[in-house]
Structure formats: structure tokens, C-alpha cells
Amino acid sequence: MAADKQPHIVAGNWAGLLLPIEADDSIExxxxxxxxxxxxxxxxxxIYSNGTAGEFHNQTEEEFDRIQSxxxxxxxxxxxxxxIGACQSDPTIMLNRVRRSAELAPTAIQVILPDxxxxxxxxxxxxxxxxxxxANGIPLILYNPPHAKRVLAPAELGVVCKAAPQVVGCKLADGDEEWYVQARRHLQGLALFVPGHHLATGIRKGVAAGSFSNVACLSPRGAQRWTRSMRSDIDAALDLERRIxxxxxxxxxxxxQSLGYSNAALDKLLCAIGQWGPVGTRLRFPYRWIDEGEVQRLRGLARDTIGELF
Known part of the structure; x- marks a missing residue:
């Protein structure tokens, strides 16, 4: 990778904004x-905004600006x-979001590939x-999730990011042992953000810089404690990862998998289980959300299985 890559501008446990949606579909x-x-x-x-769970695909530009401000x-x-997540499937809208985001001087700006x-x-x-x-000098993070129209393999990602040196990191799904071998071979110098529930594995394998974390959806404080524990007791962190x-x-x-709910619905469910913020499970129309009636049952199971996060 290019020598001017800066893999640790963004690292560790990052919590995503979840939009509190009212019954009339407005953002509260x-x-x-x-x-x-x-x-x-x-x-x-x-803290990062406008990931998938932040419903970036379902906002007006006025709402986008208000959220980021x-x-x-x-x-x-x-x-x-x-x-700031400037993500949008339309490249013209996304580039305009990048320009406006840069004016707010975030640590980095996250983009997707036009989709x-x-x-x-x-x-x-x-x-x-x-x-x-x-972006006017603000580093970029490429968000390349499993549901993207094109998911880049490590070798492809290495080629693309080497030719775009302002991209300092990538949020992506990890894989099997061979994926980690390929990531070490092709993605040196690029800060990789693996799924939150795989962070201890990513750290142990010397690949992950951190996570834009679904575990933080469940418990921001617990996810932060767990992330810090990886420096001092990786075996205990891996045990908690297995239970997560x-x-x-x-x-x-x-x-x-069985009921067809979106990843955003799952992340809002995790937040409701964790009971830490005024978000709720509701998504913006036309997307369906998981009924609040599931929360109490799952809250008890979470505390029985992974109680140290709470």
C-alpha cells in the first residue's frame, strides 16, 4: 500500500447513530x-452517522444536513x-454530501461505491x-458491506485503494482463514473495520483496526470495555466474542434470514434490548421493523448469555 496511508486516524470501537423515528415518519x-x-x-x-442502520438511504438532503450538523x-x-457517512446510491447526491460534510471537519468521511x-x-x-x-483533505472510509452490488475481495480492494490514497480505511465483512491471509497480503496500511461481533478475532489476527460496531448498538459502554480488554486479555475477549x-x-x-427484516431493523432491535437510548425499533416507511414485544424476552436472554456487556 502507499506509504502515505494513515491507518490509525480512525480506530477502536465506533458507535453508529440510529434515527429515532416517530409514528408520522419524522425524525425526532x-x-x-x-x-x-x-x-x-x-x-x-x-461516533459515526449514516451507516445502513442510520437509514442513509431514506433521508432528504435537508434532513441529512441537520443530522450531520x-x-x-x-x-x-x-x-x-x-x-460522517456521506453514503447515497446516487453518485451525484453522494459527492454533494461529501462536499458539505467536509465543511463540518469530521475525523473522516465514509462513502460507498455508487450502487x-x-x-x-x-x-x-x-x-x-x-x-x-x-473532501478537501478529510480522509475517506470506504463502506463495502456484504449487501453491496459489488463486494470487493481483498486483492481488488488493495488495487482500488492504492490508486485512491485518501482512502485510509474500509468497513467490510471479514471471512474465513483464507480471507485473513489475503487481507494481510493485500491490505497492509489500510485500516480495516470488521463486524463488531468479530472484533476480537480481527484484533488477534493482526488485521482489524476496529469496528463500526453492532455490539455498540447493544451496549456502547459494554462494547467499549470489551474493546479495551482486547489489549490486556485477548483470550477472555475471544470467549466473550464466542458468546456474542x-x-x-x-x-x-x-x-x-427467516423473516426478511433489514440489518437496520436488527441494529435497532439490539439498541432496544440494551435499553440505553431513546431510539425505539421503528424504521422509516416502507421498511418494516421488529415489534417491541420481542424486546423483553430477548433482553433477558442477552443478560443471561453476555451479561458482562451490561
């Missing part, structure tokens, strides 16, 4: 402000690192370099 900004304050008080390594104002007042038609490598490089120009994965696989993932 007073609750969003309270959520930001709770995350700051939890001492997470940083609120996040920037509160984080700057508390010296909290923050990443209606998959990009070639050269198109991806062109897009990322255009985004870098508009067991809880997710048995009680959370079936809502997506």
Missing part, C-alpha cells in the same frame, strides 16, 4: 441529540471523534478520487 431530533450525548458520555472511541456540534463541544449499477475497478478509482477532491456470536446467531440473525 431532540431524541437524536440525547442519543449523541449518551454515546459521548459512554466514552466510545468515536447536530453530530458535529455536539462532538466538537466534547472533543469526541466523529465520522445502482456495479462499478468496474477503474470507475471505482475515478469515483473515490473525485470524492477525495471534494452465539446470541446473534440464535436470536438476532433469524429475524433477517
Amino acid at each position: 431530533f431532540a431524541k437524536l441529540a440525547a442519543e449523541i450525548d449518551i454515546l459521548i458520555d459512554a466514552g466510545v472511541d468515536g 447536530l453530530l458535529a456540534e455536539r462532538c466538537k463541544a466534547s472533543n469526541m471523534s466523529f465520522v 445502482w449499477w456495479p462499478l468496474t475497478d477503474m470507475e471505482a478509482i475515478d469515483f473515490l478520487n473525485r470524492a477525495a477532491d471534494l 456470536c452465539k446470541f446473534m446467531d440464535e436470536y438476532i440473525v433469524p429475524f433477517r
